[in-house]
Amino acid sequence: MDxxxxxxxxxxxxGWLGIAVRNGGFTLVELLVVIAIIGMLVGLLLPAVQVARxxxxxxxxxxxxxxxxLALHDFESxxxxxxxxxxRGQTAFAFSWIAGILPGLEAQSTYVNLNWDLLWTSTxxxxxxxxxxxxxxxxxxxxxxxxxxxxxxxxxxxxxPYPTTGASWNPHMTASYAGVxxxxxxxxxxxxxxxxxxxxxxxxxxxxxxxxxxxxxxxNGGLSFKMDRGLPGGAQSGLADEDLHxxxxxxxxxxxxxxxxxxxxxxxx
Amino acid sequence: xxxxxxxxxxxxxxNPNECRAxxxxxxxxxxxxxxxxxxxxxxxxxxxxxxxxxxTLNCDKTNAAGHSNQDSxxxxxxxxxxxxxxxxxxxxxxxxxQSIDNAMYRLLAIRDSSKSTILKVMP
Numbered sequence: 001m002d003x004x005x006x007x008x009x010x011x012x013x014x015g016w017l018g019i020a021v022r023n024g025g026f027t028l029v030e031l032l033v034v035i036a037i038i039g040m041l042v043g044l045l046l047p048a049v050q051v052a053r054x055x056x057x058x059x060x061x062x063x064x065x066x067x068x069x070l071a072l073h074d075f076e077s078x079x080x081x082x083x084x085x086x087x088r089g090q091t092a093f094a095f096s097w098i099a100g101i102l103p104g105l106e107a108q109s110t111y112v113n114l115n116w117d118l119l120w121t122s123t124x125x126x127x128x129x130x131x132x133x134x135x136x137x138x139x140x141x142x143x144x145x146x147x148x149x150x151x152x153x154x155x156x157x158x159x160x161p162y163p164t165t166g167a168s169w170n171p172h173m174t175a176s177y178a179g180v181x182x183x184x185x186x187x188x189x190x191x192x193x194x195x196x197x198x199x200x201x202x203x204x205x206x207x208x209x210x211x212x213x214x215x216x217x218x219x220n221g222g223l224s225f226k227m228d229r230g231l232p233g234g235a236q237s238g239l240a241d242e243d244l245h246x247x248x249x250x251x252x253x254x255x256x257x258x259x260x261x262x263x264x265x266x267x268x269x
Numbered sequence: 270x271x272x273x274x275x276x277x278x279x280x281x282x283x284n285p286n287e288c289r290a291x292x293x294x295x296x297x298x299x300x301x302x303x304x305x306x307x308x309x310x311x312x313x314x315x316x317x318x319x320x321x322x323x324x325t326l327n328c329d330k331t332n333a334a335g336h337s338n339q340d341s342x343x344x345x346x347x348x349x350x351x352x353x354x355x356x357x358x359x360x361x362x363x364x365x366x367q368s369i370d371n372a373m374y375r376l377l378a379i380r381d382s383s384k385s386t387i388l389k390v391m392p
Contacts, residue, residue, distance in 0.1 A: 058349045069356035096313035145297040155275035157348040176275045178290035179314035
């Protein structure tokens, strides 16, 4: 028996180019080494994958903002002004600016269920219909909004609860995007002081003269302005609205407070 | 016109806290007089102030008079790093870094800042 046959019986044979090939498979150590190498490669790759995923989420977040911007301009073309930052309720929350742009967020079905006829009344039961204690003043709109979910209003990177916790009486979602309601405490001492005024919750109102009966005037807080005359500094300057208080200070500016259309203070078209 | 609030705020004890202008009242809530003097609030909009710079950690929702629950006093923030994205009135979406000059940041928030008397107090 020659030597080659002995080797074959021991589990190897001579393969291509005379290289010895084993028949018996891999040893445990070989498998462990391969697994360790694969593990190291995955470990190297994983952070890159996570970064790529976050980059994708950030892009999606940016796209949401683009959609919201489009929806706001859609509102503007229908109503000739941007929506007010917040409608103002007396004893309950009124709608936010988001409610007005629902048709632009592919949420027409929810929008048509909103009852805009429950606008300001003497009892104040309009809009969302809930007070600070969580007890509903009007349930007319609560049912219409509580099951609404929109991925456009939530940034995918957002680690916060969706829908919000702590509101079991009305577990609706909270948006990741907030309207810019102007700036304050920038050389206007009187405005800063008025933040201490208990009636100055609507950020864009000089509330010392703002009676509750006139509260609908406060609606223009936030976003409501007209594109044509409202942007002397160019559209880029229009990140947000000016506030009524400051407009009043700019009395020579052609009655800026007047240009805020009545239409946007009431039911959107 | 609209900016993002896509991350937690951090309270004085280092714990995450809800710092979205929608608060727990959700996307549909706007303004609320509150009847009583202490409870009124405005949701889903935020005002840019000196103490509410981009990514300000602590969202103290208490106003100058000590009234809490001022949802409009939250800061813009994001979980993408130091800054936040905003959509401008011309439809552009831009990233504003946290290192933006605070005066410039607040000027951006004012619609007619070119005519505003605010310019007169710019340093």
